[in-house]
Amino acid sequence: MTIIYRDGAPSDAKALALFGRRAWEVTFAHAGHPPKDLKAYLDANYGAPIQRAELADPSLRYRLALRDGEIVGYCKMGPLHLPVDDPEGVELRRLYLDDSVKGAGVSDALMKDCIAWAHTRGASAIYLSVWENNERAQRFYRRHGLTHHGEWKFMVGDTADRDLIWKLPL
Numbered sequence: 194m195t196i197i198y199r200d201g202a203p204s205d206a207k208a209l210a211l212f213g214r215r216a217w218e219v220t221f222a223h224a225g226h227p228p229k230d231l232k233a234y235l236d237a238n239y240g241a242p243i244q245r246a247e248l249a250d251p252s253l254r255y256r257l258a259l260r261d262g263e264i265v266g267y268c269k270m271g272p273l274h275l276p277v278d279d280p281e282g283v284e285l286r287r288l289y290l291d292d293s294v295k296g297a298g299v300s301d302a303l304m305k306d307c308i309a310w311a312h313t314r315g316a317s318a319i320y321l322s323v324w325e326n327n328e329r330a331q332r333f334y335r336r337h338g339l340t341h342h343g344e345w346k347f348m349v350g351d352t353a354d355r356d357l358i359w360k361l362p363l
Contacts, residue, residue, distance in 0.1 A: 194260060196299055198306065201255030201267065206245035209255070212264040214239035216289035221324070221349075230350025256306050258290075258299045266290040268303040270310055273320055275358055276345050281317035282360075283310075288321075304337050308361070316363055322347055322356040334359050 201209060214235055226234070237243075247253050247269070258266035269287040273279060285307050290300055311319050322345065323330045342360035346353035 197259045201248050201257050203245050203248045207241040210239045210241045210244045226349045226352050230352045233350035265294045266299045275320050283316040285321040319361040321359050325355045
């Protein structure tokens, strides 16, 4: 399996929106969100115009993992929006994978890229939010040196999920 990594571009918007929406649904479908809240969240965060604008935003970084020209994973980095007091911190906002590449090193490569990008920005730390019941993701982040830093309410429509804030000092 050959995976190619590259930065996202506005021309990736449609494929990225479809992949991101599908990955979110697969990962969190069992969380029991009311259908109206799930639809509101997905519509507000995944759509070609949304991804196109984000891909054109110089403060954000999308790194894509592609197999045979198709997205099989990506990460999104940007300024810190979590409720954390660290003006020099950056946020890993998404790290999503297709099930077909889980365990194949793609997430490790994307995480290493996130850390390198944060270093080039002079960031003090990387922060991220992970759902309290996503044990697999928590094991992965722990393996990469992140530790529990706090928690907050992640809104899915009108439903508040308890998310854990993790930190990697740089």
